[in-house]
Amino acid sequence: MIRQQLKNFITTLSFMTRLAPPRMVEPDELAATVAWMPLTGAVMGFIICIPFALGLLGTHPDIQAWLAVGASIYITRGLHFDGISDITDGAGPYPNPERFWKIVKDSRCGVFGVMALILSVGGQFLLFKEILAAQAYGTLIWVFMVGRLGNASMCLAGRKFSRPGQGSLFMAGATFKSVGTAFLITFIFGLLLTEIKVQFLAYILCALCILFLYRLAEKVRGANGDFLGAALVLCETAAALSYCLITS
Secondary structure, X not given: OHHHHHHHXXXXXXXHOOOOOOOOXXXXXXXXXXXXXXXXXXXXXXXXXXXXXXXXXXXXXXXXXXXXXXXXXXXXXXXXXXXXXXXXXXXXXXXXXXHHHHHHHXXXXXXXXXXXXXXXXXXXXXXXXXXXHOOOHHHHHHHHHHHHHHHHHHHXXXXXXXXXXXXXXXXXXXXXXXXXXXXXXXXXXHHHHOOHHHHHXXXXXXXXXXXXXXXXXXXHOOEOHHHHHHHHHHHHHHHHHHHHHHHO
């Protein structure tokens, strides 16, 4: 049992980051990754934060934040930012289902996608700067966990709208049990890494982000992997914003 769960975690780490060697997996193996998504965020956050906790650029939180955002994009191959860019491009005009999916499938990035990338990357830079200036390294690790909890939650919320593709393989593994496990992992780590008030506000804001994407999926009659990536970026940003709102 433990060996199988470890294998599921390594599969999650392999697909969602560069931190484990890529390998071929079966659809049921991808479906089993949902519960472990937040834990990959913990590993990633720990790797990103360790140099700063040891004093790297300690008097320059702005540079630390720039490096943290860049490291996040590199480690995840930018998959999630690609998702929010595609979704925003499709939803920028009136989200007519046929037009929406035609735009989403286009590999080119339009003006709405560019604006989404500027706002999300720039927003995370500013929020991470505040977190790092306060040396709240545990909170930043937890922020990456919340983003992956958002991904898992969108897998469940979007399951009935699932369209063919890789995203559907993750959605197939989203159950109340697997997402509940992902939440429990995030919550327990949160008790150790950040303030309880930050946790509660973050979960409220993340729920609103998931609701927004759920309503969009209803309008366009479908959800795919881009929705999962968008959920991750929005929930990461919401968690970081929650810290800044509570501590301001």
